[in-house]
Amino acid sequence: MVVSRSFQEIFDSIDINSPLSLPKCKNNVLQIEFTETKTNETVYNNKPLLPFAASDIYYSSIINSRRLTALDSDCKAVYEISLNIEDSYFIFTPGDTIAIVPHNKKSEVDFTSKHLDIKEVLYNDYKLSLDSGQKGAKFPAHIPIKSNLYHVLTHCVDLRAIIKKLFLLALSTHTKDENERKIMEYLCSSEGSAAYNTHILNKGICILDIFNTFKSCKPPIELLLEYLPRLLPRPYSIVNSQGPVIKICFSVMEINNRKGLTTGWLEDLILKNDIESQMEKLSLGVTEHKIPIYMRKNMNEFRPPTSLDTPLILIGPGTGVSPYIGFLEEREKLLKNADSAGFVWLFFGCRDPKLDFIYEDELNKFVTSGVLSRLSTAFSRHGNPEIRYVQDLVKENGEEISKLLVEGARVYICGDVKIMANQVKEAFIECVSKYTNRSINVAELFISNMQKEKTFLIDIWN
Numbered sequence: 001m002v003v004s005r006s007f008q009e010i011f012d013s014i015d016i017n018s019p020l021s022l023p024k025c026k027n028n029v030l031q032i033e034f035t036e037t038k039t040n041e042t043v044y045n046n047k048p049l050l051p052f053a054a055s056d057i058y059y060s061s062i063i064n065s066r067r068l069t070a071l072d073s074d075c076k077a078v079y080e081i082s083l084n085i086e087d088s089y090f091i092f093t094p095g096d097t098i099a100i101v102p103h104n105k106k107s108e109v110d111f112t113s114k115h116l117d118i119k120e121v122l123y124n125d126y127k128l129s130l131d132s133g134q135k136g137a138k139f140p141a142h143i144p145i146k147s148n149l150y151h152v153l154t155h156c157v158d159l160r161a162i163i164k165k166l167f168l169l170a171l172s173t174h175t176k177d178e179n180e181r182k183i184m185e186y187l188c189s190s191e192g193s194a195a196y197n198t199h200i201l202n203k204g205i206c207i208l209d210i211f212n213t214f215k216s217c218k219p220p221i222e223l224l225l226e227y228l229p230r231l232l233p234r235p236y237s238i239v240n241s242q243g244p245v246i247k248i249c250f251s252v253m254e255i256n257n258r259k260g261l262t263t264g265w266l267e268d269l270i271l272k273n274d275i276e277s278q279m280e281k282l283s284l285g286v287t288e289h290k291i292p293i294y295m296r297k298n299m300n301e302f303r304p305p306t307s308l309d310t311p312l313i314l315i316g317p318g319t320g321v322s323p324y325i326g327f328l329e330e331r332e333k334l335l336k337n338a339d340s341a342g343f344v345w346l347f348f349g350c351r352d353p354k355l356d357f358i359y360e361d362e363l364n365k366f367v368t369s370g371v372l373s374r375l376s377t378a379f380s381r382h383g384n385p386e387i388r389y390v391q392d393l394v395k396e397n398g399e400e401i402s403k404l405l406v407e408g409a410r411v412y413i414c415g416d417v418k419i420m421a422n423q424v425k426e427a428f429i430e431c432v433s434k435y436t437n438r439s440i441n442v443a444e445l446f447i448s449n450m451q452k453e454k455t456f457l458i459d460i461w462n
Contacts, residue, residue, distance in 0.1 A: 010195055011183050020189035025169050029137035030222040035125045043146035045139045051233060055295040058088040065270045068358040075355040077252040078319060079270060082245040090295050094241050094326035095303030099233035101292040102262040108208055109153045115211045118221055122150045142230035157228035160206045160261060167227040177216035204255045234262045235296055239322045241329035249322035302459045308334055311342040311409035315424055317349035317390050320415030321359055332371045349378040349390040391427040398431030414459045421460045
């Protein structure tokens with residue numbers, strides 16, 4: 001058995017003869033039958049809908065891109081791309097989002113098919129059926145009942161989803177090496193809950209990691225189709241206010257030495273387009289890459305108010321600042337025909353102003369022109385160590401903020417960390433309590449009512 005050191009340590013620390021409290025393993029309900037044909041036909045029992053779709057899918061292309069952060073190992077790569085929507089029917093306003101429909105990397109699909117020894121039937125048509133002996137059995141909604149495995153492994157299932165305990169337990173029953181199987185069973189058990197959290201959940205371990213670590217784990221493909229969740233579209237805030245293009249901003253994440261599925265793909269396209277642009281100058285031509293996108297419903301009404309007189313407090317650390325560029329662009333146009341406007345205060349946070357202060361020039365221009373009344377910044381790895389995050393800035397300016405809230409200001413919080421949003425909300429509650437003579441409970445109710453009235457809006461993602 002060759003496993004990673006951390007899993008080997010688990011094996012060394014457990015009594016392999018000690019009984020474990022394991023959940024009940026579900027019986028497999030899917031049965032697959034391959035044919036000799038390769039028609040590429042895909043049929044669903046009930047085709048799943050696109051989540052929060054406000055349009056059909058449109059195949060766009062990147063017409064422009066730029067890197068917003070420095071080329072430095074101390075900060076993540078953040079890009080802005082412009083997507084062509086000239087021939088689409090998309091209508092959007094500041095605060096709206098699009099979704100990009102992703103696909104799994106070919107190298108990861110190939111790795112999976114090779115490990116499971118299904119390469120010979122990867123492109124063959126298949127038909128799915130249910131085990132007649134399993135009462136109440138259902139087809140997973142996102143799995144076609146007729147298709148081919150290459151299509152399903154590429155477009156339908158999330159190969160990078162964190163392995164859940166029941167899936168891991170089912171995988172253990174198809175693991176030949178006894179020591180590997182014991183580790184997997186322990187991680188599924190009540191006794192191994194802490195180990196599961198530490199080694200699986202917190203590390204984002206997926207089926208690719210399991211196959212790479214537990215070499216003798218070779219389940220039938222039906223098991224993956226039954227347990228792997230749907231590969232979901234990824235939402236992105238729209239940066240610009242209008243036009244024949246949609247601009248989005250994204251950071252390239254990395255987990256377990258893998259770049260983000262969609263952000264890594266987009267970065268590859270950007271870098272490839274740069275090379276192809278150079279080739280075009282040599283008259284070698286350019287290949288256009290199509291990206292499937294669609295408009296999403298603005299479910300929580302995360303958009304600026306119709307009245308320019310309403311004061312705004314905008315909280316956006318990192319890429320969370322991106323939708324506010326559209327807010328301010330739209331405001332700049334409306335101010336040309338306005339007699340007055342409310343106070344607009346933007347709080348931005350990043351690590352280092354020299355590395356990842358994205359949209360710095362744009363924000364400073366909005367301040368200079370009066371579109372943005374005030375810009376407050378927090379740098380977690382630079383400058384004053386007492387002011388590190390946007391929530392610290394909120395507390396420091398609590399008296400002024402509380403006054404704006406009482407005057408009817410709207411609050412917008414946008415970012416990619418749930419903890420940040422909760423801490424910012426707590427900072428607002430603390431300020432309202434301290435500077436408006438309210439108890440903490442009453443201040444909580446004040447902010448809660450703002451949320452109900454859609455005047456305290458939060459847009460976060462993981």
